[in-house]
Amino acid sequence: MMVVNAMLTLLSLCVLSDVAVAETSTDGSQCLAGLIVNQALQLQQYENQLQQKASQLQQQESQLQQLTDQLQQLESKLIAMETAVELNAAGLKVLNATKTKQVSFSVGFKGMPIISVGSGGTVKFNKIVTNVGDGYDLNTGVFTAPQAGVYAFYASLRSSNSHLWIQLGIFKGNVDMVAFTGKGRDDHWDRGSGFVTAHLNKGEQVRVRQVGGGTHLEAGPFTTFSGILVTAD
Secondary structure (H helix, E strand, C coil): CHHHHHHHHHHHHHHHHHHHCHHHHHHHHHHHHHHHHHHHHHHHHHHHHHHHHHHHHHHHHHHHHHHHHHHHHHHHHHHHHHHHHHHHHHHHHHHHHHHHCCCEEEEECCCCCEEECCCCCECCCCEEEEEECCCEECCCCEEECCCCEEEEEEEEEEECCCCCCEEEEEEECCEEEEEEEECCCCCCCCEEEEEEEEEECCCCEEEEEEEEECCEEECHHHCEEEEEEEEEC
């Protein structure tokens, strides 16, 4: 506007000058006056266009700010979602790790027959009550540690009234960790039991074996073998 006002002021001066010299230079003054008017109008148009561009720029800046705010909100939501996914993944990892650390078994016999386990033989229980971790094998009568840790084992027997006393032991590999005895002939339905804790590496084996006396015992729910992982490595 300052430029336009200056041009208009200059135009007024030129017009006054035209009047003063009208008799000698009318055409030249009129030409100058027309040129000044045209320049002033063009400048006014440019100024209007600049104002429009400035207004459009302000609108674009406002839209850009809105988009920036929306982008920040989306980024915040994305971070929150990523955090939630990481927490869920960590929770699943802990849950899976916890599941793999659950190891326990308890086995016995079906019915109540009198069975012979043989001299030095492994007692092969044929009834699974619990076998979390699938460590106990019915076919071999052997428990194989699915992972390393401290385990607790318990075994019991009821001796036969018509046979010699019998002694069983809980073996880790070939090592007798604890032994127990039943004397059914001398004390009818005499029972024996043993309890032991031991550290096992993954793959090490534990079983119940005959270690002394006779080879017969009464099966059923009175002769059992159980184990549980107390603390995993």
